[in-house]
Amino acid sequence: MQGSASQANTKRRLLAQWMATGILPHEPQVRLWLRRYRISREDADEIVQDAYCAIARLDSFDHIDRPDAYFFAIVRNLMLRRIRRRRVVQIDMVAEIESYVDDDRPSPEREVAAKLDWARVLGLIADLPERCRQAVHLRKVEGWSQRRIAEHMNITEAAVEKQIWLGIKALRAAWDRGPFVEEAASDAKRVERRS
Amino acid sequence: MTGNAQNIEDTAAYWVARMDADDWGAEDEAQLQSWLNADPRRRGELARTQALWLALDRPDADRGGDREDAAPVYRRRGVLAILCATAAASLAGVWYFDSARSYETELGEIRRVTLSDGSVATINTASRIAVHVEKKKELIRLDHGEAWFQVAKRPDRAFVVETGAVTVRASGTAFSVRRLDRGSEVMVTEGSVETWCGSTIDQRVFLRAGDRAFISEDGMIRKQRAIAASIDRSLAWRAGKIVLLGDPLDYAIAEFNRYNHRKLVLLDPRIGVEQLDGVFRFDDVEGFARTVGQVLSVKVDATKSDVVRIG
Structure with missing residues (x-):
């Protein structure tokens, strides 16, 4: 029992460590991006929280080459879902977000954000x-x-x-x-x- | 923020502090699990808080001193060590041979990779490079295609690109290498490089910023002092563009076809010598064809999905 407890703790820690280097440093960029679409601070908080929930449920993360791109993709989907649920939908906004393709290449912004x-x-x-x-x-x-x-x-x-x-x-x-x-x-x- | 959310955050912080201590046990784990299972948001909150806490560790790899925490921490460091193996090895000056780590791009794809010595390789369409990190040099093999290298300034390390029989050696400079049918083209955008063919290193040629050279597989080197603007133009692919400045249509078509599955076909070969100017996105095959159609008053057939016919 003791062994499995420390095993669970290690597993959690490995995921958190991966998030600490691959996900978390990009959170400011993600929030900035949400702000550009005029998502309110409260909505942004919830979207970011939901994204972390999704990431925390990952069983393994070795297959994710670009955690930052993965993070952006999750947030984008959550944002779309949220906007569509609204009673009045701004069509052009949905189209703009849908057509947004995350540029996978490292940009100067991304490199600054990496740490x-x-x-x-x-x-x-x-x-x-x-x-x-x-x-x-x-x-x-x-x-x-x-x-x-x-x-x-x-x-x-x-x-x-x-x-x-x-x-x-x-x-x-x-x-x-x-x-x-x-x-x-x-x-x-x-x-x-x-x- | 609601009282409930504040409560989740504080409790998540409590668990992160608890996990950070040296005596995590079965009882802790059971309590944590029951807290986590009561609300799906809690797992995300905990992960985020723990990630933030771990992100605040001092960034250098070896902290010396008192890192003899419990075993799990060692294991964590073990995995991290593997993740950062390339960077760490070059930092510590440890001999490390990453047997042919290769990077490949699809048609129309451009990829930027940072190499372990801090140099950056920008790889053009349909290309492949293999990177060997050796004791005193980075050895890059360009199997096919083209890449532009921004070489980190490291007096202790050489940066060598091999493509076919052609070798290019540099340190702290920027240059591109493109492998063609019977040789390779080298363009220098910054600093200088040396290049030679086969084992004829004593006949090497020095190229400075603004030079371009074609080195054929049989050892002929044709050096050209190009103006910087022409090199910038040749390397416009780094920004996803094709820049034409009085270039013949034949050349432009060959360039577009390097990047796209949908091929441009010239039906009337006589207009292949017509000169063109313009800046195009390299994936905008149809836009380019229509422009050509208007400028040269020729027909353009874009009804097929795999080919656009001009002329």
Whole structure:
């Protein structure tokens, strides 16, 4: 039983790790794209959530060569479904989205999006309340285990876990406030101007 | 945001923190499963939160120090190591031979791939390259077709393209190689390259930005100092375009036919020498044919799906 629990945990972690590198960094681009179609913030939240649900149900992901293109494809379908359900359908909008073919080739925007800006991540961590900041910093930047952090900070492992929880909530909220989306928007402008 | 959604987010964050600790057990797993099964949205929320948490890890591969977490983490790193094998090997300077990793494009397809040394290969229609990463060089074999290489500036590594008997060697430059029937054409857009045929490396020819050369399989090298604009034009395919500037219709038709299943056929060979100007999308066969029809006042028959007849 213990073995199968850790197996399940590992499997979940592998998927999350794949999403961390292949899916999540493209979320700002996806949101920017939804915004271009004048999808409201609330609707965009739900579409993105539904997309993550679909991805979380994947049994395997080795066959997906381009996670970013896969992510865009799922979001596009969810968006179409949502628009069609509306009572008043803007025909030209549906046609435009339907004819949208995700350009599979890496673009400057995509390459920028492929990685989270580490300096910005450090900034977010630095903004956390002190104890929480210390625990998250040791865990993420130094790569220490929660157990070692507990010894170092001279608190219980449960207390470290609590600080990590607070940290995750705060960082998540920061991510959702969308500074990365604004950055993606300004990157996109820069790219457009250059070309 | 509703209270319920906030609650899901907070609980997802709690589970991610719990999984991040060192003592995940059967009881945790059972509780998590029952939480997940109660609402389909929860699985997505958990995955997203966990992905975000893992995305915040320091980006460098080897963190040293205290990474002796539980076994699952090691396994995770093992898989990651495989995923990033190419990049890691070249970073660490480890000898790594990726036996013929090849990239192939279909008719009309253009593909950009980033190679392990950071160089970028843009592969034109109906082409195939095979990439070997060797100790001190990237060895690219162009089996057929054409590719444009933007070579990363790496003084310690050479970048070599072989096509038939022709070899091109570069470092930190950009150039294209196209394999033709009896030889290969090399165009340099940035920096310089050396090229030779067979084992005659002592007779190699230097090409600088703006040069183009045709190297025949029997060792003849025809070098041309081309103007940059003509090279840009020859490489317009990188943007999905065919650019004509006083080029004969024969040439234009051959170019379109490189990219499309629907072939252009010239019924009246006498008009093949007519010169044309224009910028076309390379998949717009019919649009090009109609333009030619208007400009040269000839008939265009586009009723068949596999062929467009001109003349």
